[in-house]
Structures are given as structure tokens and as C-alpha cells.
Amino acid sequence: MSEEINEGAARSRASVLRSRAESYIALGRHDAAIADLTESIALVPDNARAWRLRGESHRLIERYEAAISDFDEALRMEPDSAYALGSRGQAYAALDRHEEAMADFEHALTLSPDSLWILEARADALADLDRLDEALAEHAKIIELDGGLAHSWVSRGDLYQRLGLYTEAIADYTSALEIDPDLVRALSRRGEALRMIDQYEDALADLNRAVELAPDHDRALGSRGAVLSELGDNEAALKDLDRAIELDAEYVWAYRVRGEIFQEEDRHEEAIADFTHALRLEFGD
Structure with a gap:
């Protein structure tokens, strides 16, 4: 704003900006939310909620360092905010700072022991630390707390799949469905x-x-392409893989599968191009 306003008006404006930002966040319009929250913080710097909300918006658009900085400020004002601790833990985990993430999740869970999203974030961090038995135990606790959430079954299924326990994964996905x-x-x-x-x-x-x-679900298209190839329909498989790569130009696995199909069809220049691209994406070759 170009004109200065008195303290009461500043707090009133900041409050409306925070409320509007929450609706922007609900709509996934995080840059707009950040703009409102930045102005709100400039007007009223001592509002922990504004810092938490801006941190969450930064986290959701993968600006993790900015998110951590905002959560730090929120926690300076409200040290026992389970929300800020859990969200900062997720930002740390996204940066592979798993020990710091675990410390935040542990603290958050002392404050809110049955918070499903924090338990799940902790389970993910345990898996990333290769503490897989503990991660599975955490998922079992989540399902015990609320087995009526499809997402909880899918999350454990994903861990089973990561471990190569496909029968167990299929059972959990079936429960979700x-x-x-x-x-x-x-x-x-x-x-x-x-x-x-x-x-x-x-x-x-x-x-x-x-x-x-979900016609533009890149992972479903990539997987279907691989299945169609196994069933002998390379033409349809290539259409799916082409579309998957069009949707996600960094989909390493799709390049590898498409390269194998090209190789099978003696299209070796195209196969080499796909394998080269996969190596560049995965290993920086």
C-alpha cells in the first residue's frame, strides 16, 4: 500500500489478507497466497499463523528453504505448534535432511500423538532412513487409528511395493479400492x-x-505402456509411453521402457537416444 495506515486498520487489513490467502491455498494458487501473506506479515509481523501459512505455501511449490525459514519464525512465536513442526519436518525431508525431519516429527507427535498426516510423514522419513520395520509399524498404527481412509492403505501399499512385497501391496491397494x-x-x-x-x-x-x-496420469500411462508391450502390442505401448514422456519430460523409467521396445524392433538409433536420455536424467551423463 502506498499510504500508511494506523495500527487498527493495519491489523484489520492483515486479517483479511490472511483469510484470502487461505482460500488461495485451498485453490492451489500459492503465489497469490504468498503475495497476500507477505503483505500481511509486513503489516503485522507478530502473527504466527501468517508465517505458518506462507511456509506451507512455499513448501507446496517446493521452495523448501523459504518454507523452513518461515516455519522457523512461526515456531519462534509458537514453539509448540504441531502444524508448523510437522510441516517443517516435511520440508526437511524433501531436502533429504532426514534427521532434522525426524526431530520435528517426534516433537510434533508429543503434542498431537494421533495426527495421521504427521504419522505418515514420519513413516516416510523412517523408510528413507532404511528403518523399514519401524516404517511399517507406523503405517499399521495409522490404519489402526482410522482404517476407513483409503489413502492410509495406499501409503502402506506403496511401502510394500518399494520392498518388493507385491502380494502385500496388492492387498492394501485392494482395501483402498x-x-x-x-x-x-x-x-x-x-x-x-x-x-x-x-x-x-x-x-x-x-x-x-x-x-x-485420469487421461493425463503419466505414471498410469507409463505402466500401461509396459504392460501392453508384455502383451505384444508395441504400437499401443509406444503411444502410451510417448504421451507419458510428453506429460513428464523427466520420466526416466518411461525412457528406459520405450528404449527397450525400440531395441526389440531394431530401431537402434531411437533406442540409443532414449537410453542416453535416461542416463543423463538419472546420473547426469
């Missing part, structure tokens, strides 16, 4: 797990449904 039959992530991930145990027809059914519900 019993709760929400059209959950695209569960359909896509179960299709991928079924592919890994060579149940290609069942995998294709799941992946077809996932793509029907």
Missing part, C-alpha cells in the same frame, strides 16, 4: 504391482480404468 473404487492412485499402483508379478491382464484392467478416470 473397497473404500474408494475410483481412486486413481490405488488403481495405478495396483496395476503396477500386478505387472511385477506377471499378471498382465489384471494389470491392464486396473491401468485402463486409471487412465479412463
Whole structure:
């Protein structure tokens, strides 16, 4: 604002800006939220909520260092905010600062022991630290607290899949789909797990449904491409993989699978190009 306003008006304006920012966040318009919160903080620097909200917006658009800085300020004012601690922990985890993340999650859980999102974030951090038995135990606790959430079953299924326990993963994705039959992530991930145990027809059914519900789901398209190739339909497989790569130009696995199909079809220049691209993306070659 170009004109100075008195303290009462400043606090009133800052309050409206914070409220508008929350709606921007709900709509995924994080840059707009950050602009409102930055002005709100300039007007009223001692409002912890504004710092928390701006930190969360920064985190959601992967500006992790900025997020941590905002959460630090929020926690300076409110040291026992489970929300700020949990969200700062997620930002630390995104930067592979897992020990700092764990410290924040542990503190947050002393304040809010049954917070499902913090428990799940802690489980993810445990998995990243290769403390896999503890991560599975955390997922079991989450499901025990509320087994009616499809997301909880999918999250444990993802960990099982990461461990190569595909039968267990499929069972958890199935539990999720019993709760929400059209959950695209569960359909896509179960299709991928079924592919890994060579149940290609069942995998294709799941992946077809996932793509029907979300035509631009790059992972479902990539997995369906791999399944179609296994079933001998390379033409359809390449269409899916082309689209998956169009949607995500850094989808390493899709380049590898497409390269293998090109190689199978004696299209070696194209195969080399895809393998080279995959190496560059994954290893910086």
C-alpha cells in the first residue's frame, strides 16, 4: 500500500489478507497466497499463523528453504505448534535432511500423538532412513487409528511395493479400492504391482480404468505402456509411453521402457537416444 495506515486498520487489513490467502491455498494458487501473506506479515509481523501459512505455501511449490525459514519464525512465536513442526519436518525431508525431519516429527507427535498426516510423514522419513520395520509399524498404527481412509492403505501399499512385497501391496491397494473404487492412485499402483508379478491382464484392467478416470496420469500411462508391450502390442505401448514422456519430460523409467521396445524392433538409433536420455536424467551423463 502506498499510504500508511494506523495500527487498527493495519491489523484489520492483515486479517483479511490472511483469510484470502487461505482460500488461495485451498485453490492451489500459492503465489497469490504468498503475495497476500507477505503483505500481511509486513503489516503485522507478530502473527504466527501468517508465517505458518506462507511456509506451507512455499513448501507446496517446493521452495523448501523459504518454507523452513518461515516455519522457523512461526515456531519462534509458537514453539509448540504441531502444524508448523510437522510441516517443517516435511520440508526437511524433501531436502533429504532426514534427521532434522525426524526431530520435528517426534516433537510434533508429543503434542498431537494421533495426527495421521504427521504419522505418515514420519513413516516416510523412517523408510528413507532404511528403518523399514519401524516404517511399517507406523503405517499399521495409522490404519489402526482410522482404517476407513483409503489413502492410509495406499501409503502402506506403496511401502510394500518399494520392498518388493507385491502380494502385500496388492492387498492394501485392494482395501483402498473397497473404500474408494475410483481412486486413481490405488488403481495405478495396483496395476503396477500386478505387472511385477506377471499378471498382465489384471494389470491392464486396473491401468485402463486409471487412465479412463485420469487421461493425463503419466505414471498410469507409463505402466500401461509396459504392460501392453508384455502383451505384444508395441504400437499401443509406444503411444502410451510417448504421451507419458510428453506429460513428464523427466520420466526416466518411461525412457528406459520405450528404449527397450525400440531395441526389440531394431530401431537402434531411437533406442540409443532414449537410453542416453535416461542416463543423463538419472546420473547426469
